[in-house]
Amino acid sequence: MRWMTRTKHKALQMLGMAMRAGKLVTGDxxxxxxxxxxxxxxxxxxxxxxxNTKKKFRDKCASYKVKHVEAFDRITxxxxxxxxxxxxxxxxxxxxSNSIAQSLTEPSEVEYID
Structure with missing residues (x-):
């Protein structure tokens, strides 16, 4: 279970980079x-x-064929x-998008090495 923390942490770092690069939008x-x-x-x-928000975006993303994940909490x-x-x-x-989605769903083999 140790890989989970590092994998999620990588996703959070990439979100920060995406924000700084102007490749992120927030708000309903x-x-x-x-x-x-x-x-x-x-x-x-x-x-x-x-x-309600979860359902709204799950449905919208499905109809527009956009990847959708539920992760972390609002503070994180x-x-x-x-x-x-x-x-x-x-x-x-x-x-x-691809890097973040991958780091949220698949642990990389390298992260198992101690």
Missing amino acids: ETVLKAVQQGKAKLVIVAGDASD LGEAIGKSERVLLGVTDSGF
């Missing part, structure tokens, strides 16, 4: 617009978001990008 309306315009490549919803997401609490993040860059 902004993320929704990015999904509808085909700009969002990945949507991250905080685990402590309301059920906010801290990762240097902002206050954030419930929704939309990654607008394919490279960041």
Whole structure:
């Protein structure tokens, strides 16, 4: 289970880099617009978001074929990008999107080496 912390930590670092690179949008309306315009490549919803918000973005992402993950909590997401609490993040860059999604779902073999 030790790999989990490092993997998630890598995702948080990449979210911070994406924010600094201007490849991240936050907030309900902004993320929704990015999904509808085909700009969002990945949507991250905080685990402590309301059920309504989770369902809304799960459905929107499915209909617009955008990757969607539920991860972390609002405080962790906010801290990762240097902002206050954030419930929704939309990654607008394919490279960041793929790296973040991969680090959230698959442990890399290298991380098992002590």
